[in-house]
Amino acid sequence: MITMELFSLSLLFTVSLSTIIFFLFRTTTASRRKTRLPPGSIGLPLIGETFQLISAYKTENPEPFIDARVSKYGSVFTTHVFGERTVFSADGETNRFILQNEGRLFESSYPGSIANLVGKHSLLLMRGSLHRRMHSLTMSFANSTIIKDHFLVDIDRLVRLNLDSWTGRILLMEEAKKITFELTLKQLLSIDPCEWSENLRKEYMLVIEGFFCIPLPFFSLTYRRAIQARKRVTEALNLVVGERRRERERGVKKNDMLAALFDSDGGDVVFHDEEIVDFLVSLLVAGYDTTSTTMTLAVKFLTDTPSALAQLQEEHDKIRANRGTSVALEWDDYKSMPFTQCVVNETLRLSNIISGVFRRAITDVKIKGYTIPKGSKVFTSLRAVHLGQENFKDARVFDPWRWQNISDPINFMPFGGGPRKCPGHELARVALSVFLHHLITRFSWKPAEEDKLVFFPTTRTQKRYPIIVECRNVGG
Structure with a gap:
């Protein structure tokens, strides 16, 4: 009797499961007939083409994964990476459409490892009216x-302060990270370099290392360390925010981002300390690692292109001569650096510190004759556009002079675009220009050893770009 009942239940379960699978298959097939997805390959079950993507970027080619698929499928294609079917775009027009339709057709979507480490209240994850406001x-x-009125003097002072300690062999990327972290901390919290800020920077470096790990502490020691470091960073920042609130009650006012957050606190929106700390953490992400890497790569590209370095040096020596006895740069000096801006643009275009951004379709979206279904992950590859021969002649060559003839760089989007364009883009340009000025007028340098670029998970140098510096001028 029991066996018969079990058999009947088993038969019923089998029939039901078969029916469900049949209807799911028929629905999926019908949906695919109606929906023309971009062409491509989803690779193996579950893992898709993730291994192909990771292994491809171990080569010296800056965009091997996308290059191969663009040549086969076109500039918009479908793949499956990091656990999700994803539509990749290497087309400038499509990228602009996606980024400009933030909040209407697409929304930001980041891997879980990054989301957990920056915090749920970070600018990266905010949406809707709150994101627009912040x-x-x-x-x-x-x-x-x-x-011009407030930050330039701090940028100039902190750059010169750091360069004062340079002698002999240095790791340029490490020194650049110190500079950008101190700059960002000053602008956010009015904190000058000290033992506390250096300890915070070391913890923060551990947090960033966890961005591209499997977001499971049990499986990844790096991610576990990042989570622990993130806790220590938030504890330190919470103490600062709490102390600043008490100072504010005593009538002490400072001119920094935290003060601006306090000023905007009120009405329908009240910011709690946890939200403010998450917001500050995300701004540290935006201002620290990307700018320091751009500084490093600018020096590497210039070193590898002596004619560009010579012209840049001539421009800055002239500015220095016009300054007389004053060492500090002023706003008029920054605005008189035309070739410097060409170097900055070309470094941003060629380095692509942020190779692209992830979005998710919030409705079915028609693009280039295809349909991206609601819920699909989309990756807008900024690097693929910047390195596309159809967009820039000799696109993979460092050529700052190209920017003397480009008046409307429609396919140039190093800071993203649309409502989520990096809000600190002008600040990054000023910091890089000031850094180059003081470096070039104070030092000559040569590589201490050969170093190569690495393109995954972000663009950087393999050995942190070791150089040997010698003083050009005294008193800088």
């Missing part, structure tokens, strides 16, 4: 007027 606040605090 993005606008950040942009208003980093516009040209604010930089």
Whole structure:
């Protein structure tokens, strides 16, 4: 009797499962007939083409994974990486469409490892009206007027302070990271370099190392360390925020991002300390690692292109001569660096510190004759566009002179685009220009050893770019 009942239940389960599978298959097939996805390959079950992507970027080619698929499928194609079917775009027009339709057709979507480490209240993960408000606040605090009137003096002072300790062999990327972290901390919290800030920087480096790990502490020692470091970073920042609130009650006012957050606190929105700390952590991400890497690669590209370095040196020696006895740069000096801006643009185009951004379709979207289904992950590859021969002649060659003839760089988007364009883009340009000025007028240098570029998970140098520096001028 029991056996018969079990058999009947088993038969019923089998029939039911078969029916479900039949209807799911028929529905999926019908959906595929109606939906014309971009062509491509989804690779193996579950892992897709993730291994192909990771192994491809171990070569010296900056865009091997996308190059191979663009030649086979076109500039918009489908793949399956990091656990999700993903539509890749290597087309400038498509990328602009996706980024400009943030909040209407697409929304930001980041891997779990990054989301967990920056915090749920970070600018990266904010959406809707709150994101618009906080993005606008950040942009208003980093516009040209604010930089000119308040930040330039700090940028110039901190760059010179760091360069004062340079002698002999240095790891340029490490030194650049110190500079950008101190700059960012000063602008966010009015904190000058000290033992506390250096300890915080070391913890923060551990946090960033966890961004591209499997977000499971049990499986990844690096990710476990990153989570622990993130806890220590938030504890330190919470103490600062709490102390600043008490100072504010006593009438002490400072001119930094935290003060701007306090000023915007009120009405329908009240920011708790946890939210403020997450917001500060995300701004540290934006201002620290990317800018320091751009500084390093600018020096490497210039070193590998002596004619560009010579012209840049001539421009900055002239500025230095016009300054007389004053060493500090002023806003008019920054605005008189035309070739420097060509170097900055070309470094941003060729290095592509942020290779692209992830979005998710919030409705079915038609692009280039295809349909991206609702819920699909989309990756807009900024690097593929910047390195596309159809967009820039000799696209994979460092050529700053090209920017003397480009008036409307429609396919140039190093800081993203749309409502989520990096709010600190002008600040990054100023910091890089000031750094190059003081480096070039104070030092000559040569590589200490051969170093190569690595392109995954982000662009960087393999050995942190060791160089040997010698003083050119005294008193800089």
